[in-house]
Amino acid sequence: MHSLSSIYSLPEAAQTPVGAEVYRGLSAHPKTLSPWLFYDEKGSELFEAITELPEYYLTRTERAIFTEYGDEVLDAAADNRTLKMIELGAGTATKTGLLLQAAVRRQGTVDYLAIDVSETALAAAQQRIEAEIPGVNVISRVGDYTDGIEEIPCVGQRRMVLYIGSSIGNFEPGDAIQVLREVRRRLAPGDKLLLGADRVKERSVLVRAYDDEAGVTAAFNKNILTRINRELGANFNLRLFRHRARWNHEQSRIEMHLESLIPQHVSIPALELEIKFGRGETIHTENSYKFTASSIASIVERAGFAMTRCWTDEHEWFGVYLATAV
Numbered sequence: 653m654h655s656l657s658s659i660y661s662l663p664e665a666a667q668t669p670v671g672a673e674v675y676r677g678l679s680a681h682p683k684t685l686s687p688w689l690f691y692d693e694k695g696s697e698l699f700e701a702i703t704e705l706p707e708y709y710l711t712r713t714e715r716a717i718f719t720e721y722g723d724e725v726l727d728a729a730a731d732n733r734t735l736k737m738i739e740l741g742a743g744t745a746t747k748t749g750l751l752l753q754a755a756v757r758r759q760g761t762v763d764y765l766a767i768d769v770s771e772t773a774l775a776a777a778q779q780r781i782e783a784e785i786p787g788v789n790v791i792s793r794v795g796d797y798t799d800g801i802e803e804i805p806c807v808g809q810r811r812m813v814l815y816i817g818s819s820i821g822n823f824e825p826g827d828a829i830q831v832l833r834e835v836r837r838r839l840a841p842g843d844k845l846l847l848g849a850d851r852v853k854e855r856s857v858l859v860r861a862y863d864d865e866a867g868v869t870a871a872f873n874k875n876i877l878t879r880i881n882r883e884l885g886a887n888f889n890l891r892l893f894r895h896r897a898r899w900n901h902e903q904s905r906i907e908m909h910l911e912s913l914i915p916q917h918v919s920i921p922a923l924e925l926e927i928k929f930g931r932g933e934t935i936h937t938e939n940s941y942k943f944t945a946s947s948i949a950s951i952v953e954r955a956g957f958a959m960t961r962c963w964t965d966e967h968e969w970f971g972v973y974l975a976t977a978v
C-alpha cells in the first residue's frame with residue numbers, strides 16, 4: 653500500500669486537518685491561520701471566558717435582545733404555525749434557551765435540532781436543555797454547518813434556522829453569502845433564518861472587545877501556537893509573540909494577529925517546515941466582520957431570503973435579524 657504522503661512526498665501530518673491548515677497558512681504570504689484552530693479544549697474554555705468579559709459586549713447584548721424580544725421573535729417567525737428550530741454551531745446553546753422558552757410558552761412543545769462540530773458541547777447542551785426546559789425535544793447532530801437541516805420533516809410546519817453569536821462574521825462576505833445560500837437550499841419558501849450579527853460601532857469599543865484588560869483574548873489568540881507546539885512538535889516561544897487586535901475600517905472588520913517581536917525561526921518537525929519571521933511580521937488569525945443593518949440585508953437577500961424584521965439593543969451595538977426564505 654502506498655500512502656498519499658509517499659506519492660506526494662508530504663509528511664503524513666500535513667494531511668490531517670490541523671497539519672494541512674498550518675502547512676498552508678504558515679507557508680503563505682502574508683501568513684494566516686484559520687480561526688477554527690482556536691477551538692481545542694483549552695481554546696473553547698478561553699472562548700467561554702471571553703463571553704463573560706466586561707469588554708466583550710457581544711454575548712451579553714445578544715442575550716439581552718433575546719430576553720426582551722424572544723416572544724416577539726417567535727411570533728414573527730411562526731406565521732401562526734408550529735415552529736421547529738435548527739441551530740447551526742449550537743455550542744453550549746445557552747442563549748438559545750431563551751428562544752426555546754419562548755417557543756414553549758407559545759406552542760407548548762418544540763422540536764430543536766442542534767448541530768455542532770463538538771460532540772461534548774452538544775451532549776452538555778442537550779442534557780442542560782432537557783433538564784431545564786421541559787417541552788423541548790432535543791435532537792443533536794455532530795457535523796458541519798448545514799448537515800441535517802432536512803432531517804426535520806416539516807409537513808405544514810415552519811422551520812427556523814438559528815445562526816447566532818455573530819459567527820457569520822468570521823467569513824469573508826462572499827463566503828457568508830455562500831453559507832446562507834446553502835442554508836436556503838435546504839429550506840422551503842416561508843421558512844425562516846434568525847441571524848445574530850455584530851454591528852459597526854465606535855472603534856475604541858470594538859478594539860477593547862478584542863484586546864481586553866485581563867488578557868484573556870491574548871491568551872485565546874496565543875493558544876493557537878500552544879496547539880501547534882503540542883500537535884505538530886513546533887517550538888513557538890509564546891513570549892516572542894504578542895497579541896494584536898486592529899480595526900480595519902475599509903473592510904469593516906476587527907483583525908486579530910500574532911506579531912513576532914524579533915526576527916526568528918520556528919521549526920515544525922511534523923511538517924518538516926522551518927518558518928522565518930521578520931520583526932513585526934504577523935500571523936493573521938481571525939477576521940470578525942461588523943455589519944450595518946443594510947450590509948446584513950444585502951447579504952441575506954443575495955442568499956435568497958427577504959429581510960423580515962430586526963431587533964437591536966439600546967446602544968444599537970448588536971443586531972438580531974429575521975429573514976424569510978423566498
Ligand code: AVJ
Nearest residue numbers: 702817818819821822869940
Ligand atoms: C465566535 C467568531 C463570534 O468574532 O467575536 C472572540 C470569536 N474572537 N474574541 C468573535 C472571538 C476573539 C467571536 N466569534
